[in-house]
Amino acid sequence: MSFSMTGFGQSTRKFGGFTLRFELKCVNHRYCEVLFRMPREWARHEDGLRKLVQREIARGRVDVSIAADADEQSAGPVLNEPLVRAYLAAAERLRSGFGLPGDLTPGELLRLPGVMEGQDRSSVLQGEAFETVLRDGLEESLRELVAMRAREGRFLSEEMLRRLEVLERHLDELAALAPSVPEEYRDRLRNRLQELSEGVFPFDEQRFNMEVALFADRSSIDEELVRLRSHTGQFRDLLEGGGPSGRKLDFLVQEMNREANTIGSKSSRLEITNRVLDIKNELEKIREQAANLE
Structure with missing residues (x-):
């Protein structure tokens, strides 16, 4: 079977409160060239992902786009629970050590620095499980692209x-x-x-x-x-x-x-x-x- 050099494939994956979107576009090219557009912190995965593409594509320019969008239920600020515990422990030491009265209310806690913070993508989207999701999403997009080329x-x-x-x-x-x-x-x-x-x-x-x-x-x-x-x-x-x-x-x-x-x-x-x-x-x-x- 002969393959065209033009094709398109896409897929999505859920991971850690994020939706990962994969898009592959292939056009004519003299050789096999694979270009990636994805967050900088994922650069360490690029070499392995490129080999996946080159295993299926012998000739053509392939543009690989991978992006992550926070899901609606996790898109807002996130409670920094370790920091809240640290604030409460510090308040308890002040009461017992200095005899100060009063407790920290939830409202007061929420106003303290760092208690509410945006979701950190770099800390969530990492590890072996994330790399597996990256490979699975890319392979699904690649299968769709290869089918279109066929x-x-x-x-x-x-x-x-x-x-x-x-x-x-x-x-x-x-x-x-x-x-x-x-x-x-x-x-x-x-x-x-x-x-x-x-x-x-x-x-x-x-x-x-x-x-x-x-x-x-x-x-x-x-x-x-x-x-x-x-x-x-x-x-x-x-x-x-x-x-x-x-x-x-x-x-x-x-x-x-x-x-x-x-x-x-x-x-x-x-x-x-x-x-x-x-x-x-x-x-x-x-x-x-x-x-x-x-």
Whole structure:
């Protein structure tokens, strides 16, 4: 199966009063490049997460975004219970040590510095359990992205195979037209020489046949057709064989274009020129699609 280089995947995970959001976007790129956007304090996890992505993606630029949002029930200030206990213990020591009257009320406690504080993401989102959640969320997003790349790759492969069939029909037409080129040249040359030689010089059949043989050799496109058919066969095998093949397909398209240009330069016959133009048109469309494959 061939994979497209474009895809998208996302997932969410709950952990420690936070919702973790994972988003993966992949676009065309010459190599495999993985870029991360996530809180700085998670940087120590980046290398392991990158290896997870590279295990599934051979080519393409992957933008990985991971963010954490506090859940509604835990989004407000959090009671710092250890600090409250410390305040109460200090108040008790003041009463017993100095004989001071009175107790700290809840209202007074809440007004003391540090009793109510925002939720500290760096202290909650850490440890082995958090790393496991990170990996699980990324893997789920990655599976969705790979599935999308597979669907797109299957569509592109079917489109290229269809155009490859059209191209091969043009090759069949070229193969049918090729033998008539030397014959037409022979007839035109014979008529022209006979017109010019009347009463001036004798017609030399031997030299005429040599000229026709030389032209037939120069204008022969048999080798180009054989190579084009070989390239189309390799192209089909790569599409149907699966695995990263984008660069090899691009190379084959270049080679097929080169053979088509050679055929066009060897013949001045309009029908052959038109078939060459048709082939180059199909190759351009195939090249555009192959550029999207991994």
